[in-house]
Amino acid sequence: xxxxxxLRENPQQFQAQLGLRGxxxxxxxxxxxxxxxxxxxxxxxxQARSNEIGKLVGQKMKAGGKDDPEVQTWREEGNQVKAxxxxxxxxxxxxKEQLRALLLTIxxxxxxxxxxxxxxxxxxxxxxxxxxYLPTHTEILPHWEIGEKLGILNFERSVKIAxxxxxxxxxxxxxxxxxxxxxxxxRQTAAGYTEVSPPFLANTASLTASGQLPKFAEESxxxxxxxxxxxxxxxxxxxxxxxxxxxxxxxxxxxxCAYTPCFRREAGSYGRDTRGLIRxxxxxKVELFKFVHPDTSEQEHQTLLQDAEAILQxxxxxxxxxxxxxxxxxxxxxxxxxxxxWLPSAEKYREISSCSNCREFQARRGDIxxxxxxxxxxxxxHTLNGSGLAVGRTMAAILENYQQPDGTVKVPEALQDYLxxxxx
RNA sequence: GGAGAGGUGGCAGAGUGGUCGAAUGCGCUCGACUUGAAAUCGAGUGUGGCGAAAGUCACCGAGGGUUCGAAUCCCUCCCUCUCCGCCA
Numbered sequence: 001x002x003x004x005x006x007l008r009e010n011p012q013q014f015q016a017q018l019g020l021r022g023x024x025x026x027x028x029x030x031x032x033x034x035x036x037x038x039x040x041x042x043x044x045x046x047q048a049r050s051n052e053i054g055k056l057v058g059q060k061m062k063a064g065g066k067d068d069p070e071v072q073t074w075r076e077e078g079n080q081v082k083a084x085x086x087x088x089x090x091x092x093x094x095x096k097e098q099l100r101a102l103l104l105t106i107x108x109x110x111x112x113x114x115x116x117x118x119x120x121x122x123x124x125x126x127x128x129x130x131x132x133y134l135p136t137h138t139e140i141l142p143h144w145e146i147g148e149k150l151g152i153l154n155f156e157r158s159v160k161i162a163x164x165x166x167x168x169x170x171x172x173x174x175x176x177x178x179x180x181x182x183x184x185x186x187r188q189t190a191a192g193y194t195e196v197s198p199p200f201l202a203n204t205a206s207l208t209a210s211g212q213l214p215k216f217a218e219e220s221x222x223x224x225x226x227x228x229x230x231x232x233x234x235x236x237x238x239x240x241x242x243x244x245x246x247x248x249x250x251x252x253x254x255x256x257c258a259y260t261p262c263f264r265r266e267a268g269s270y271g272r273d274t275r276g277l278i279r280x281x282x283x284x285k286v287e288l289f290k291f292v293h294p295d296t297s298e299q300e301h302q303t304l305l306q307d308a309e310a311i312l313q314x315x316x317x318x319x320x321x322x323x324x325x326x327x328x329x330x331x332x333x334x335x336x337x338x339x340x341x342w343l344p345s346a347e348k349y350r351e352i353s354s355c356s357n358c359r360e361f362q363a364r365r366g367d368i369x370x371x372x373x374x375x376x377x378x379x380x381x382h383t384l385n386g387s388g389l390a391v392g393r394t395m396a397a398i399l400e401n402y403q404q405p406d407g408t409v410k411v412p413e414a415l416q417d418y419l420x421x422x423x424x
Numbered sequence: 425g426g427a428g429a430g431g432u433g434g435c436a437g438a439g440u441g442g443u444c445g446a447a448u449g450c451g452c453u454c455g456a457c458u459u460g461a462a463a464u465c466g467a468g469u470g471u472g473g474c475g476a477a478a479g480u481c482a483c484c485g486a487g488g489g490u491u492c493g494a495a496u497c498c499c500u501c502c503c504u505c506u507c508c509g510c511c512a
Contacts, residue, residue, distance in 0.1 A: 040474060044481040051481090054493035058442040071492080078492035246434090246471085369471095373453085378471080 001103050001364045008033060017109045020116055020326035024106060032099040039092040046085050053078045104214055108361040110326040111335040117325025123338070124325065129309070130318035135344050135401055142345035143399035144276035146409065147173065150424055153277070164274075165266060165281045167392075172424050176398075176411075177284060179418035180391050181259050184286040184311055188388055191307050193257035193288060198237035200260055201228040206240035209366030211332035211358075218267045221281075230263035234287035235385040242291060243366040246378055252370055253292040253300060257388065260285065277392040278350065284391035290384040291368065294359070297382035301357040305337050308353045308388040314414045317397050318342040320349050332358045339389070341397040352393045355386030399424075 007014050011030055018024045053074045060071050115124045147153030152173025158166040169177050189195050204227055207213040212220060212232060221230040231237050238256050247254070262285050273279035288307060292300045305321070312319045324336040333356035340349035360380035363369065369378040402410040409424040416422050 037474065040481085044474070047481060050492080054491095055443055057492050061442070075492045082492085 001361060002106050002109065003360070003364065004029075004033060004099075004103065014109065018106070020110050020114075021107060021329060022327065026106070029099065029102050029106070032095055032102065036092060036095045036099060039088060039095065043085065043088045043092055046081050046088070050078060050081045050085070053081070101214070104208065104365070107329075107331045108211075108334045108358060110329055111357070111359075114329065114335050115323060115325045118327040119325075120328045122325040123322045123328055125320055125322050126337075127321040128318075129313065129320070130316060130342075133316045133318050133401070134342065135403065137405050139405065140344045140400055140403050142276060143343075143396040146399050146403055146407070147277075149407065150409070152176070152424065155275070162281070165279065167277060167280060172419075172421070173395075175419060176395060176415075176424070177391055179415050180394055181284060181286060183314075183415055183418050184388060184391070185257060185259055187311060187314065188257040188286065188288060188307060191310070193255045193307075196238065196241070196256050196258045198231075198234060198241065198258055198260065200231055200237075200263075201226075202231050202236050202240065203227050204229070206236055206243065206366075209243055210236040210239045210362055211330075211365065212236055215331065219265055221263045221265060231260060232264050233262050233385075234258040234260040234285065235289060238287065238289040238385075239362050239366055239368075239383060242368050242381075245368060247291070247368075247370040247381065249293060249370050249372040252381065253290050253296060256289045258287050258289070260287065277396040280392060283393075286388050286391065288355075288384075288386045288388040291363075291381045292384065293370070294379065294382050297357055297359060297384065300382075301335065301337075301355065301384055304384050304386045305339075305355045308339055308355055308386050311389050311394075312339065312341060312352070315394070315398065315412045316414075317394075317401055317412075319352070330354070330356060332356070332361050334359045334361065337386075339387075341393065342401065343397060344400045344403075350393065352397065353387035353389045356384065358383045358385070 002014065007026065007029065011026060015024075015026050018026070057071055057074050057078075060068055060074075115122065117123065141149070144153060144155065148155070150172070152170055154168045154170055155164075155166075158168045161168065185195055201223065204213060207220065207229055212229075220232050223229065237260065238258055241256070242254070261282055263282050266279055266281060269279060277283070288304055290300050290304060309319070309321070319339050319341045322338050322340060324330075324333075324338060329336055336354060336356040338351050339353040339355070341352040342348075343350050359382045362383045363380035368381050368383070370381050371378045398412060398415075399409055402412060404410055411419055411422050411424060
């Protein structure tokens with residue numbers, strides 16, 4: 001959530017920065033804010049008088065002046081004040097709710113360093129890695145074909161169990177996934193992240209805090225009877241690990257990694273990536289998440305990116321790093337680097353990790369603050385998240401990049417001990 | 425699912441209609457004493473809104489009600505804990 005107080009002070013600047021992302025009108029928010037504050041002044045004056053009357057009556061009663069005519073006068077005034085309040089209070093509440101509802105739909109402001117652009121075509125490539133590991137032969141089957149040939153992926157039968165866009169991993173496929181999860185978690189915990197295994201269902205407040213709700217409700221699976229949603233990413237769960245808490249500055253940064261499945265409805269993506277592991281309703285991911293002091297968040301963003309890259313490097317998978325432009329930024333992010341892995345069958349780089357700094361955006365929505373010893377008041381933490389990595393897409397990349405001319409797939413060296421074999 | 429108990433400040437725990445944002449203890453901060461520390465003593469110590477400030481308002485799980493006045497009484501909901509049942 002953007003900072004209402006700052007918006008009030010620099011509306012033009014906010015409007016301009018948001019304009020880099022798309023079309024957003026902040027005027028209704030400013031108007032409601034104005035109204036709300038006017039009502040608040042009047043209301044609190046009335047409440048002050050009401051409190052005063054209460055005290056006066058109390059004093060008189062204690063002094064034994066129960067039947068004092070003054071008491072009767074105060075009671076009448078008290079009733080009048082109450083009548084006025086009962087008109088104002090619902091008005092103010094209504095306006096506050098409208099205001100919050102509007103604020104929740106405004107995305108984060110792009111950072112000062114985010115490249116300006118209108119859509120993904122204007123994202124900026126900042127690095128390529130691993131050209132020497134690009135496959136040299138040209139007869140590479142798409143991962144779903146090789147996977148089905150090897151009997152380790154099954155899409156057809158998954159439709160029986162669930163529907164399309166699900167996969168069942170079989171034999172070495174299932175083992176490969178398990179090996180990847182362990183490998184990633186081992187690496188990330190060694191890099192200083194605390195492993196957590198959170199609930200895979202989260203409530204509305206959690207999805208709202210991370211920015212998933214209210215705008216993207218149609219993207220998540222919902223358990224309607226329970227105010228619970230299947231998490232679309234572990235980010236939702238870990239963000240709420242410290243929701244409504246006041247941390248102490250000394251315990252920052254908090255760095256977490258978590259393996260979870262992720263559930264997405266992929267509404268509106270009909271016809272895109274219909275085959276394979278790229279776009280499923282359920283996929284596994286090892287997520288990195290940090291709660292940090294604002295002073296360190298840029299630096300922590302860089303190291304988060306490196307920690308995600310380290311997995312691709314260890315697996316010797318060619319990738320590139322791009323920085324998203326203002327028009328392609330996710331709702332909660334102020335700055336985002338995507339890692340894209342090479343998929344030879346498509347001759348394309350495909351997103352395998354997205355590393356974002358959300359600054360105070362999620363912390364404000366989730367009321368996650370910290371206190372510095374000796375300093376007055378509290379500040380919002382900065383939150384950062386990134387995949388380290390998406391497991392399904394990593395499997396796809398391995399099945400393609402490690403495919404050999406004889407139709408087998410070599411197991412990346414770093415995984416051989418985890419899997420207990422060298423070839424699939 | 426059945427029965428019961430309970431939700432108060434960082435924690436523990438009082439408060440059952442009146443000046444209570446809330447006793448007391450612990451913790452924490454500062455100061456005194458001490459060669460240093462412990463112990464002891466003194467002072468301070470929640471969050472948020474509005475306001476330049478003084479200040480003022482709100483918050484005792486959430487929402488509503490009674491009252492001049494609610495942490496305290498009434499209603500609804502949520503959550504936690506204990507026991508029983510069921511179950512991985």
